[in-house]
Amino acid sequence: MSNPYSNGRLIRRLLAMTWEYRWSCVKVLFYQIVLLALGMGGLGLTGLGIDFLRHELQPATRPPDWPAGLAPPAAWSALGVVTAIAAAMLLMALARAGLNLAYGLEVADLLEMRVMVKLRAEVYDKLQRLSFRFFDDHASGSIINRVTGDSRSVGNFVNNVLFQSLIMALSLAVYLAYMLSIHVRLTLACLATTPLLWLITASFSRKVRPAYERNRDLSDRLILTLVETVQGIAAVKGFAREKERFDAFQQANRTVREQQQSIFWRVSFFVPSTGFLTQVNLCILLAYGGHLVIRGELPLGAGLIVFAGLLQQFSAQVSNVAQIANTIQQSLTGAQRVFEVLDAPVEIRNSPDARPLPRARGAVTFDRVTFGYKPGEPVLEEISFAVRPGECIGILGPTGSGKTTLLSLIPRFYDASRGTVTVDGCDVRQLHLDDLRRNVGLVFQESFLFSNTIAANIAFGHTAATAAEIESAARIAAAHDFITGMPLGYETLLREGGKDLSGGQRQRLAIARAVLLDPSILLLDDPTAAVDPRTEAEILEAVEHAMKNRTTFIVANRINTLRRADRVLVLEKGRIVQSGRHEELIRVPGAYRSAALLQFGEGTGAS
Numbered sequence: 001m002s003n004p005y006s007n008g009r010l011i012r013r014l015l016a017m018t019w020e021y022r023w024s025c026v027k028v029l030f031y032q033i034v035l036l037a038l039g040m041g042g043l044g045l046t047g048l049g050i051d052f053l054r055h056e057l058q059p060a061t062r063p064p065d066w067p068a069g070l071a072p073p074a075a076w077s078a079l080g081v082v083t084a085i086a087a088a089m090l091l092m093a094l095a096r097a098g099l100n101l102a103y104g105l106e107v108a109d110l111l112e113m114r115v116m117v118k119l120r121a122e123v124y125d126k127l128q129r130l131s132f133r134f135f136d137d138h139a140s141g142s143i144i145n146r147v148t149g150d151s152r153s154v155g156n157f158v159n160n161v162l163f164q165s166l167i168m169a170l171s172l173a174v175y176l177a178y179m180l181s182i183h184v185r186l187t188l189a190c191l192a193t194t195p196l197l198w199l200i201t202a203s204f205s206r207k208v209r210p211a212y213e214r215n216r217d218l219s220d221r222l223i224l225t226l227v228e229t230v231q232g233i234a235a236v237k238g239f240a241r242e243k244e245r246f247d248a249f250q251q252a253n254r255t256v257r258e259q260q261q262s263i264f265w266r267v268s269f270f271v272p273s274t275g276f277l278t279q280v281n282l283c284i285l286l287a288y289g290g291h292l293v294i295r296g297e298l299p300l301g302a303g304l305i306v307f308a309g310l311l312q313q314f315s316a317q318v319s320n321v322a323q324i325a326n327t328i329q330q331s332l333t334g335a336q337r338v339f340e341v342l343d344a345p346v347e348i349r350n351s352p353d354a355r356p357l358p359r360a361r362g363a364v365t366f367d368r369v370t371f372g373y374k375p376g377e378p379v380l381e382e383i384s385f386a387v388r389p390g391e392c393i394g395i396l397g398p399t400g401s402g403k404t405t406l407l408s409l410i411p412r413f414y415d416a417s418r419g420t421v422t423v424d425g426c427d428v429r430q431l432h433l434d435d436l437r438r439n440v441g442l443v444f445q446e447s448f449l450f451s452n453t454i455a456a457n458i459a460f461g462h463t464a465a466t467a468a469e470i471e472s473a474a475r476i477a478a479a480h481d482f483i484t485g486m487p488l489g490y491e492t493l494l495r496e497g498g499k500d501l502s503g504g505q506r507q508r509l510a511i512a513r514a515v516l517l518d519p520s521i522l523l524l525d526d527p528t529a530a531v532d533p534r535t536e537a538e539i540l541e542a543v544e545h546a547m548k549n550r551t552t553f554i555v556a557n558r559i560n561t562l563r564r565a566d567r568v569l570v571l572e573k574g575r576i577v578q579s580g581r582h583e584e585l586i587r588v589p590g591a592y593r594s595a596a597l598l599q600f601g602e603g604t605g606a607s
């Protein structure tokens, strides 16, 4: 398949995006055309003024060529004519200033307020809909960069590439026509170096594009290092790894700098070489144009001087090519990264004939389910079991045996590679996704709390919940007492990640959050993994309340937790190796009994 992100396709797509704002673009271009006309008018008037003065002083020289209808009345004094020309130029300059202001405002409004805001919102919205797999494959630094920096590159494309190229093409055409109308051979001579300029530009953009791509990758890595340090600050400090982290950051920082420098070197050679060529043009003009003026073939003001002005404008626009070529590469690299997010397939989506699931009873089955994060590397193999509504299933297994993965297949965070997962007898892939997830409550090992009030955090999955519903959920999760013990109660603002709460308190809020939805299926992924034994008891009490009348899966490594389950599944390397009640499993040799003996050798036999 051909590259969907070739320059041509990227540009076409960006143009299609801009089409939505075509009236703004037309307005912007209209301002530019009027600006150009006023500029040319001003230049023409300067030429006329000079020729008029020269003729007044030396009547033997050519009289000025007044364009049709512009010749001043014969009664005017020389001073009057010069003053009139100067006044006209002043008016034009004022009009230009006003138009330039309007142009700047319109561009800023179009890009900053509309194109970029919309794009950022689209990327954000898409990110939320993307499956977990996307986040497995992309580091968070890269994702953050795509929403912020790369969206800006797209804005840069519209302004610095699209508008500037159109303005450039338009101005070059006008300048060229004007110069040709003054003197054809002089024009050709002065522009002889232009093809060389194009060559340099083309070679520059070919070389610099890969460098910009690499630059984005390196800067992603830099942000990732920063994000990891901020998120893992406790680990960094606890293990006294500040120096190593700093070195790693410095290393990433240095790499970005060195790479940036190599780009900078290229740009540094490119810009002056184009500047030099424009100076060469001016030298040709002076030599050849001066010769023509002396021979009387070219007027001084309307000819040589206007020509010099035009040539300078022309060269300035041509050296803009450098800037545009530079920006186009940068903005296409950014645009590609934005489009990659917008195009990423949403693997987990509603099937066209998705069935609604108002309230599940809570029967769950796994039928010969095999799943792997990467093709050919199954993490779960041939998992089969059936759970009745209201049953509590404990899951035990060493780290990496696939416990979390097994849970994540129920709310369809991932889809099984083979086999089926059903809820109430219906394949989860056939159920309406939002309905399915509303029926599944989740509590992770460590729960994510947002920087918002306690009430808002509990109501995260059900924003329309009333205060009474929130309180009742908090009571079930044994969180009500500690919440009301705080000065602001439910209105207490949590800091980022709920850092001002203890681990046990955070987990109880998470349980309240899960319970508020009144789900028929509750998934608890080792909710006591990160807490001390006393807090564990508090959490388990909350869990006990929360489980009532729900199908519950609880991943746990503590036998104390598992003995309350109706049935325990023991996982090893992605397979179920044992299954049964605590009382049964404890009697037979195997993984369960070993774990129990390890935890409390004494009382196990007695249970």
Ligand code: ADP
Binding pocket: 136, 373, 374, 379, 397, 398, 399, 400, 401, 402, 403, 404, 405, 406
């Ligand atoms: P457990 O919960 O039993 O510790 P997991 O279900 O988390 O086990 O992981 C099972 C295996 O799958 C491990 O080898 C782990 O490295 C791998 N794994 C887990 N999550 C991902 C992921 N998002 N991408 C790739 N591999 C993963």
